Amino acid sequence: xxxGNLLYAQxxxxxxxxxxxxxAVIEAARARGTRIGKVYxxxxxILGALREELIDTGVEPxxxxxxxxxxxxxxxxxxxxxxxxIAGDRASYERLIAVFRAHDIRWFLYNGGNDSADTALKxxxxxxxxxxxxxxIGIPKxxxxxxxxxxxxxxxxxxxxxxxxxxxxxGFDVRAMASTSTRVFVLETMGRHAGWIAASAGxxxxxxxxxxxxxxxxxxxxxxxxxxxxxxxxxxxVGYCVIVVSEGVRDATGRFLAxxxxxxxxxxxxxxxxxxxxxxxxxxxxxxxxxxxxxxxLQRSARHIASKTDLAHARAVGKAAVAYALAxxxxxxxxxxxxxxxxxxWTIEPAPLDRVANREKQLPRQFIxxxxxxxxxxxxxxxxxxxxxxxxxxxxxxxxxxxxxxxNRPVRKKLPQFRIPGH
Amino acid sequence: xxxGNLLYAQxxxxxxxxxxxxxAVIEAARARGTRIGKVYxxxxxILGALREELIDTGVEPxxxxxxxxxxxxxxxxxxxxxxxxIAGDRASYERLIAVFRAHDIRWFLYNGGNDSADTALKxxxxxxxxxxxxxxIGIPKxxxxxxxxxxxxxxxxxxxxxxxxxxxxxGFDVRAMASTSTRVFVLETMGRHAGWIAASAGxxxxxxxxxxxxxxxxxxxxxxxxxxxxxxxxxxxVGYCVIVVSEGVRDATGRFLAxxxxxxxxxxxxxxxxxxxxxxxxxxxxxxxxxxxxxxxLQRSARHIASKTDLAHARAVGKAAVAYALAxxxxxxxxxxxxxxxxxxWTIEPAPLDRVANREKQLPRQFIxxxxxxxxxxxxxxxxxxxxxxxxxxxxxxxxxxxxxxxNRPVRKKLPQFRIPGH
Numbered sequence: 017x018x019x020g021n022l023l024y025a026q027x028x029x030x031x032x033x034x035x036x037x038x039x040a041v042i043e044a045a046r047a048r049g050t051r052i053g054k055v056y057x058x059x060x061x062i063l064g065a066l067r068e069e070l071i072d073t074g075v076e077p078x079x080x081x082x083x084x085x086x087x088x089x090x091x092x093x094x095x096x097x098x099x100x101x102i103a104g105d106r107a108s109y110e111r112l113i114a115v116f117r118a119h120d121i122r123w124f125l126y127n128g129g130n131d132s133a134d135t136a137l138k139x140x141x142x143x144x145x146x147x148x149x150x151x152x153i154g155i156p157k158x159x160x161x162x163x164x165x166x167x168x169x170x171x172x173x174x175x176x177x178x179x180x181x182x183x184x185x186x187g188f189d190v191r192a193m194a195s196t197s198t199r200v201f202v203l204e205t206m207g208r209h210a211g212w213i214a215a216s217a218g219x220x221x222x223x224x225x226x227x228x229x230x231x232x233x234x235x236x237x238x239x240x241x242x243x244x245x246x247x248x249x250x251x252x253x254v255g256y257c258v259i260v261v262s263e264g265v266r267d268a269t270g271r272f273l274a275x276x277x278x279x280x281x282x283x284x285x286x287x288x289x290x291x292x293x294x295x296x297x298x299x300x301x302x303x304x305x306x307x308x309x310x311x312x313x314l315q316r317s318a319r320h321i322a323s324k325t326d327l328a329h330a331r332a333v334g335k336a337a338v339a340y341a342l343a344x345x346x347x348x349x350x351x352x353x354x355x356x357x358x359x360x361x362w363t364i365e366p367a368p369l370d371r372v373a374n375r376e377k378q379l380p381r382q383f384i385x386x387x388x389x390x391x392x393x394x395x396x397x398x399x400x401x402x403x404x405x406x407x408x409x410x411x412x413x414x415x416x417x418x419x420x421x422x423x424n425r426p427v428r429k430k431l432p433q434f435r436i437p438g439h
Numbered sequence: 440x441x442x443g444n445l446l447y448a449q450x451x452x453x454x455x456x457x458x459x460x461x462x463a464v465i466e467a468a469r470a471r472g473t474r475i476g477k478v479y480x481x482x483x484x485i486l487g488a489l490r491e492e493l494i495d496t497g498v499e500p501x502x503x504x505x506x507x508x509x510x511x512x513x514x515x516x517x518x519x520x521x522x523x524x525i526a527g528d529r530a531s532y533e534r535l536i537a538v539f540r541a542h543d544i545r546w547f548l549y550n551g552g553n554d555s556a557d558t559a560l561k562x563x564x565x566x567x568x569x570x571x572x573x574x575x576i577g578i579p580k581x582x583x584x585x586x587x588x589x590x591x592x593x594x595x596x597x598x599x600x601x602x603x604x605x606x607x608x609x610g611f612d613v614r615a616m617a618s619t620s621t622r623v624f625v626l627e628t629m630g631r632h633a634g635w636i637a638a639s640a641g642x643x644x645x646x647x648x649x650x651x652x653x654x655x656x657x658x659x660x661x662x663x664x665x666x667x668x669x670x671x672x673x674x675x676x677v678g679y680c681v682i683v684v685s686e687g688v689r690d691a692t693g694r695f696l697a698x699x700x701x702x703x704x705x706x707x708x709x710x711x712x713x714x715x716x717x718x719x720x721x722x723x724x725x726x727x728x729x730x731x732x733x734x735x736x737l738q739r740s741a742r743h744i745a746s747k748t749d750l751a752h753a754r755a756v757g758k759a760a761v762a763y764a765l766a767x768x769x770x771x772x773x774x775x776x777x778x779x780x781x782x783x784x785w786t787i788e789p790a791p792l793d794r795v796a797n798r799e800k801q802l803p804r805q806f807i808x809x810x811x812x813x814x815x816x817x818x819x820x821x822x823x824x825x826x827x828x829x830x831x832x833x834x835x836x837x838x839x840x841x842x843x844x845x846x847n848r849p850v851r852k853k854l855p856q857f858r859i860p861g862h
Contacts, residue, residue, distance in 0.1 A: 030615045032608075060618045089611025095619040177838055184839060185455075185740035188512025192453045195483040196518040201736060220839065292712055292733075310715075312732035313624060317608035321743055323838060403838040408831060415600055415746060415826040416607060416643065 019050055020122030022341065024073075025058035025065060026157075027097075027128030027135075030090035031171030032178075032319040033330035034157050037127055038091055039084035040334030041155075042073050046081075051342060056119065056427060061095035062126070062135060066108060066436050068115050070427035083420035085331065086409035088319035091422050097439075098131045102138055109142045111434050117148050118430045123341040127155040127334075130163060133349060134373035140347040153337045154349035154369050157330075159316045161212035164375040165367035166351035170333055171316070173326025173402035176216030178318040179205055179260070180403055182311065184220040187227030187258045190307075194256035199304040200247060203228075204291025206315060207262040211235050211379045213315070214262035216399055218391035227258030228390075232294070234264035235379050236388040238273055244301050246389055251304060261294050320417055324405025325360070336364040360401035442473055443545030445764065447496075448481035448488060449580075450520075450551030450558075453513035454594030455601075455742040456753035457580050460550055461514055462507035463757030464578075465496050469504075474765060479542065479850060484518035484551070485558060489531060489859050491538050493850040506843035508754065509832035511742035514845050520862075521554045525561055532565045534857050540571050541853045546764040550578040550757075553586060556772060557796035563770040576760045577772035577792050580753075582739045584635035587798040588790035589774035593756055594739070596749025596825035599639030601741040602628055602683070603826055605734065607643035610650030610681045613730075617679035622727035623670060626651075627714025629738060630685040634658050634802045636738070637685035639822055641814035650681030651813075655717070657687030658802050659811040661696055667724050669812055674727060684717050743840055747828025748783070759787040783824035 024041050026034055038057070045055045057071040058064030064071075071092055073081070084091055102109050116124065126136040133154040140152035156163050161172035183203060190201045207213040211233030218231055229250045232238065250257040265273045274290040295308035329352055336350035351367035354360070383395035391399075409417040447464050449457055461480070468478045480494040481487030487494075494515055496504070507514055525532050539547065549559040556577040563575035579586050584595035606626060613624045630636040634656030641654055652673045655661065673680040688696045697713040718731035752775055759773035774790035777783070806818035814822075832840040 026615070029620075030612055063618065087611065088608050090615030092615075093618060094615045096616070097619050180839060181743055182737050182741075184842070185511050185742060186736040188510065188842065189453050189736045189740040192449070192513030192515075192517045193519070195486065195516060196520050197452075198736075203737075219837070289712070289715055292715070307735055308733065309735035309737050310731065310733040311737065312730055313609040313612045313621075314605050314626075314732050314734065314737075317612040318605075319608060320604055325838075400837060404836070405838060406831070406834050408829070411829050413827070414642070414823060415748075415828060416603060419607070419611065 019053040021054040021056055021120050022052050022123040022125065023056045023058060023065065023070070023116070023121045024125045025061045025127065026090040026092055026094040027061040027126060027132040028094060028157070029159065029316060030094050031157060031159050031316050032088045032174040032322045033170055033327050034127060035087045035089065035091050036085040036327055036330040037155055037157065037170060037334035039081050040331040041125060041338055042081050044335045044338035048342060053120065056121065057092040060093035061097065062099065063095045063097055063436065064093070065112055065115055066434060068429045068431050070119060071424045072427050075425045076422055080420050080422060083418065086319060087419040088317040092424065099135050099138065102142055105437055108437060109139065110146065112139060113143055113146050113148050113150070114431060116150050119427065121150065123151045123153070125153045125155055125337050125341065127157050129158040130372060130374050130376065133369045137347055137369040137373050151341050151344065151346045153340050153345070154372060155333050155337045156349055156351065159213065160207060160210055162210045162376045162378070163372060164377050165349065165372050167354040167362065168329065168352055168402055170326060170330035172212060173323035173329065174318065175213055175315050176219070176399060177323040177403035178315050178321050179213055179217045180219040181321060183217040183228050183258065183260055186309065187220065190256050190258060197305060198307045199251050200257045200259065200295065200298045200306040202259045202261060202291045202295040202306065202308040204261050204263060204308065204310045207234060208264040209234060209376060211262045211264070214260050215379055215383065215391050215395055216403070217260040219396065219399055219403060225254045228260040229254065229257045230259045230389045231391065232259065232261040232265045233379060233384060234262050234266060235384060237268045238265050239268070247298055248302055259294065261290055263290055265290055319409055322407045323403045324407040325402055327407045332364050340366055357397060360404065442476040444477040444479055444543050445475050445546040445548065446479045446481060446488065446493070446544045447548045448484045448550065449513040449515055449517040450484040450549060450555040451517060451580070452582065452739060453517050454580055454582050454739050455511045455597040455745045456593055456750050457550060458510045458512065458514050459508040459750055459753040460578055460580065460593060460757035462504050463754040464548060464761055465504050467758045467761035471761070471765060476543065479544065480515040483516035484520065485522065486518045486520055486859065487516070488535055488538055489857055491852045491854050493542060494847045495850050498848045499845055503843050503845055506841065509742060510842040511740040515847065522558050522561065525565055528860055531860060532562065533569065535562060536566055536569050536571050536573070537854060539573050542850065544573065546574045546576070548576045548578055548760050548764065550580050552581040553795060553797050553799065556792045560770050560792040560796050574764050574767065574769045576763050576768070577795060578756050578760045579772055579774065582636065583630060583633055585633045585799045585801070586795060587800050588772065588795050590777040590785065591752065591775055591825055593749060593753035595635060596746035596752065597741065598636055598738050599642070599822060600746040600826035601738050601744050602636055602640045603642040604744060606640040606651050606681060606683055609732065610643065613679050613681060620728060621730045622674050623680045623682065623718065623721045623729040625682045625684060625714045625718040625729065625731040627684050627686060627731065627733045630657060631687040632657060632799055634685045634687070637683050638802055638806065638814050638818055639826070640683040642819065642822055642826060648677045651683040652677065652680045653682045653812045654814065655682065655684040655688045656802060656807060657685050657689060658807060660691045661688050662691070670721055671725055682717060684713055686713055688713055742832055745830045746826045747830040748825055750830045755787050763789055780820060783827065
């Protein structure tokens with residue numbers, strides 16, 4: 017098989033559209049005919065590559081690969097696992113090269129966030145050093161939208177759409193009930209280090225009095241007195257108050273609010289749950305009836321309400337990654353570049369992985385309203401196109417989406433077992 | 440205006456489709472031409488009737504009423520307010536009749552659950568006693584699906600669809616991550632007294648190893664040891680475990696688990712949050728990484744993923760209520776009757792309100808799997824048709840659903856103010 021094989025792997029938290037990227041990678045590779053031999057996927061991300069647990073995507077029919085584009089989760093398994101530096105764990109890097117060599121893998125496409133970009137970058141350098149040149153392409157993916165070099169991250173637009181719509185819908189509910197029931201509703205979103213997801217809820221509001229009335233961002237230290245005053249003023253003015261809070265909100269000392277205290281029924285510290293915490297605070301200090309929702313994994317797996325724009329991004333970066341690989345590029349990532357704001361237009365361009373690895377893009381100050389509790393017009397301009405368009409999955413007769421589960425047939429191992437350090 | 444006017448009001452927790460019922464009522468009344476004078480709505484349910492806060496729906500264009508059918512929340516406001524017995528609060532009943540008389544209201548359509556059926560029933564009797572015959576029609580609505588006399592309750596099918604799809608999607612996510620991240624995921628649903636909503640998650644599973652692996656129902660007393668053993672067995676067998684828990688789960692003494700203990704960061708008792716509680720229990724006792732989602736109001740306002748069957752029910756009961764009113768019926772509720780299981784067929788028939796008021800339909804024993812942690816084939820047969828079909832709302836160019844907000848123009852008051860007892 018002179019052509020050489022391609023290995024694709026998924027890394028980090030999965031999204032509503034990471035499988036759409038996978039589907040685009042496989043379809044693009046198949047379209048190249050004999051230019052690419054086998055298209056393998058690693059089971060559970062880089063762990064599968066280390067363990068030589070490869071999956072042969074060639075046995076999947078075209079219809080299954082097409083269906084991947086509307087299926088949430090990570091079809092081949094993902095992992096939260098960061099390789100150490102080459103100096104600290106040379107054995108793992110050498111193992112990866114040995115696996116690539118044993119299976120004639122010439123191209124490695126790693127679909128993940130900034131940690132994965134780091135892994136792909138290191139792999140590309142050690143491959144060359146060991147005399148096995150491997151083309152390593154990073155493919156962007158993260159609901160957190162914190163990747164450098166790309167205008168937005170595939171996965172984010174869909175969670176943003178989910179969050180804006182959920183906020184809008186719950187707002188309709190609370191408004192109807194506020195006279196005798198819940199006055200204050202809190203929705204907790206993901207976003208440990210950056211407030212992009214919570215900020216996207218702001219797209220639901222067209223006027224100042226529309227939900228969400230307050231957004232609590234990790235970028236703005238939580239000030240209890242100011243917050244409570246804002247909630248109270250909102251209830252008095254509008255009749256109710258919808259609050260969206262990022263899980264990453266911190267107090268003035270930089271400590272996560274969610275870790276600031278609280279002991280649960282079993283006597284151990286309460287983890288997570290900043291949404292209920294904020295709702296309880298409002299109840300205790302202002303006396304308003306309150307409710308809290310924690311969307312957790314629902315938000316990032318909600319393929320049923322994915323953004324069409326996000327889906328197009330996810331597909332485009334997958335397709336570009338294959339093109340870059342075949343063009344002989346290395347240590348790059350297809351990045352989204354916004355070429356026009358209105359109408360929204362974008363292209364895909366290669367970005368060097370060393371400018372992506374281990375960086376984090378926070379919500380810029382000019383996207384945060386002066387009072388710290390909302391987003392600016394500039395933020396709306398940036399966010400708005402990312403949730404545009406619907407991409408309803410097909411539904412089965414039973415009323416459930418027609419999501420696909422692949423066969424995931426393993427490739428026969430050729431190497432001795434490898435013990436992953438510290439695992 | 441010899442025809443007399445019709446008053447419609449919304450009561451209790453709103454649903455994704457209660458406005459669809461409102462839209463059907465208004466459209467059916469308009470279609471009757473001069474048979475019905477004005478169609479009024481009460482602001483915030485029965486409270487608006489007591490306060491003489493009426494809304495003239497006649498100023499709303501046909502397109503706005505049509506758009507109501509795809510708008511969540513309660514367009515005229517709802518309330519959680521139960522009138523006392525006539526003996527205990529005769530003044531309120533007399534006030535209602537006075538308001539009806541002042542505004543020539545001949546038909547009162549009350550859209551709610553079993554408390555609202557009780558109110559409508561009592562009103563119909565006192566009207567006759569006071570020489571002002573008013574036709575009172577109850578219209579079923581509740582996400583809890585616990586109404587007697589009707590095969591299902593409008594509002595339930597949509598929350599069931601939301602819950603089944605969310606469970607399925609989160610299941611895809613957790614499965615992909617389980618090797619290095621979350622092993623146990625918990626979704627908390629509504630259902631304080633009956634497990635219908637949690638049970639509906641079971642529709643997501645096609646095999647025993649599909650999520651949800653365990654469902655915790657209010658009908659089955661929580662047994663910690665049995666539960667933990669089941670979770671552990673599931674993780675060992677399948678690799679991960681998805682649990683759906685109803686907020687109404689109780690311990691063997693009948694106490695809500697969510698109220699069983701727990702003090703939050705502010706030193707007061709933790710309310711709600713049985714989902715996080717169960718997840719923490721699994722973490723503490725089994726050591727698995729865990730996550731919890733609390734869908735709260737998102738589930739009952741998620742019009743974007745409403746069931747087409749549920750929507751048809753909601754529209755049909757609204758239309759039938761108007762027909763019953765004009766046919767001179769009184770103290771009845773249009774109920775859904777299932778006439779065929781496969782294909783699913785149904786009709787609307789009148790049920791007497793005295794058989795609906797203050798009753799609660801629990802999940803029958805034969806719907807609960809022998810081990811108490813799931814649903815039976817009989818439950819699936821009952822539930823399956825209720826989530827069939829999609830009813831996507833129209834979307835605006837900005838990627839958000841095109842939900843309508845009505846003008847809600849008030850009708851000029853004619854009576855002195857009334858002080859609602861205890862309010």
